[in-house]
Amino acid sequence: MKTLFAGSALALVLCAGTAYAEDTSACLITKTDTNPFFVKMKEGASAKADELGIELNTYAGKIDGDVETQVAAVESCIAAGAKGILITPSDSRALTPVVGKAREAGLLVIALDTPFEPIDAADATFATDNFLAGELIGKWAAAKMEDPSKAKIALLDLNPSQVSVDYLRDNGFLNGFGIDIKDPTKMGDEDDPRIVGNDVTNGNEEGGRTAMENLLQKDPGVNLVYTINEPAAAGAYEALKAVGLEDQALIVSVDGGCPGVRNVEAGVIGATSMQFPLKMASMGIEAIKAFADSGEKPQASEGLEFTNTGVELVTDQPVDGIPSITSQEALEKCWG
């Protein structure tokens, strides 16, 4: 009851002035409104909503992992009578009960970017194939390294809570590189001796630097660094540079943010997998519109449990057999 009240109060604040000018309304709930990835997502959703005449309310958690705010936001959307919710769950398991309530109330729930667990907790998922994104950089690294059997790999992950985007990218990378990943939903359970270790970065520069320092401390011979995103990669590079090892290690990442692409151009990052947040959001709004008009729900991509919004490998050192685009081309498509 208390959370419902808090949620409604929040809704009142956020919706003030925009109440019910249009028939169809939709909600966009992002992990934060600070990460440029979500900023871009919001842009894409807003533009599409304007085009289709849908009223869009947006909500965001305070930090990545802020479940309470997202729960309150979902409750507000139900209370406000929205037709559908686009959500990037801060916790892929914790939010399933509340989106279940939303679906019972007749809303279309679409997960963007981060799938729920189980994935069918939402009506549809529009996401980057994060496993594929990881696989692409893993394969690229294996082809790029002179002798992959002598790799010493540092894995810089997001946080300790084993969220899906985190383990999918991590395991995708290892799989692409040719390492037995054991449980595909777990990080750090591999026993390949080439892995120096895992550490967490919170997806920012400061965390990336500290995590890299820690793993270098475990083994100063690290020559391949996987990073959850490009800010973490930038931090890892600083740590390597501080001890003069920046030429020894190859850094790979996932995201496709503009600063990250510029770091590919500058040679800081060897390769990164680009994803398309704007497309996820605009496709999501289109799906809510279709659902409101005809009750039709979106279908998953063939062979996948979700709708793949695409991923492209960005590198200035292409290898045979792995399609990629250059940093110059990528600068035109990057987000943030």
Place this chain on the structure above:
Amino acid sequence: MSETIPPTRRSAQDYETAVDSADRRVAAFDPHRRGPVEKLQHVLHSNPTLVPVIVLLGAVAVFGVVSGSKFFSAFNLTLIMQQVSIIGILAAAQSLIVLTAGIDLSVAAIMVLMSVIAGNLAVYSGVPAFLALIIAFVGGTAAGMFNGFLVTRVKLPPFITTLGTWSIFYALNLWLSGAQSIRSQDIDAAAPLLKVFGETIAIGPARITYGSILMVLVFLVLWYMLNRTAWGRHVYAVGDDAEAAELAGIRTGRTLMSVYALAGFVCGIAAWASIGRVGSISPQAFYEGNLQSITAVVIGGISLFGGRGSILGALFGALIVGVFQSGLRLAGVDVLWQVFAIGWLIIIAVAIDQWIRKVSA
């Protein structure tokens, strides 16, 4: 024999003779003998920094044995210094506030905001780097004074004040930065001065950054100010008992204001150091810095009730956290168990503080 006293008179006068055999001491303290535990309690009461020093040395020794040379190497020990340098400087600012029986939840938010301001000015607006830094110091001081104003003039509790300003400064930071990091290479090209505290001095395997040295200097200067100047004694007095301090002629409002301003200034310095440490300017970094600085202060034996503890304790507190994290990590302990251990450290530290406070006289 004619002088024989009649029995009735004798008994009337003789009662006073009983006084001679009685204990003549009018009042005295109970000659209570202190047991070893109480002696320890007294020693700790008069030397509040002793506990953190013992814990720090003990932790270094234990991890040195458990994790061996990987932990107990000049490289790793100086790395720990680097890793705690920013939280350490923030803990110095936090200590100032805590000594006045306050708490500051906004220190890291002020720091990140100032680093973003300095970065925006120097990298994007072409302002000379030194000027951008001066603006950041002034800005930090102003932010601290804003907290101080709310505490001393509007009479809001420090906890509530800084809970509010934490959000305000964080929001301003995201607005100014557009939630975008300023890249390391862009800083190198436009304003390398901003990153000067990331430079390292290599002595053999040891890697001492200017940032680590700065942290120690900040603590030493503040220690001198608190312990060797009238202002410092006033800070302790105000923290111990504001009313008594007021009656003794200390202008408590003014003292508090100066403490908040100084803490803000120290956060401005931390902003400069953090750019060197992180390499880039990230609006998302140090989100937990406020609480981590409080952790360092508490583990360092500075009483949250004000007026007791040495600022050097916070330095040891920050180092203890760094040593635990590094030691546990190198021993192969999972991140979540590191968090678990730090949680216990906080509780034990405060429990010890409470026990020491119970000391009589």
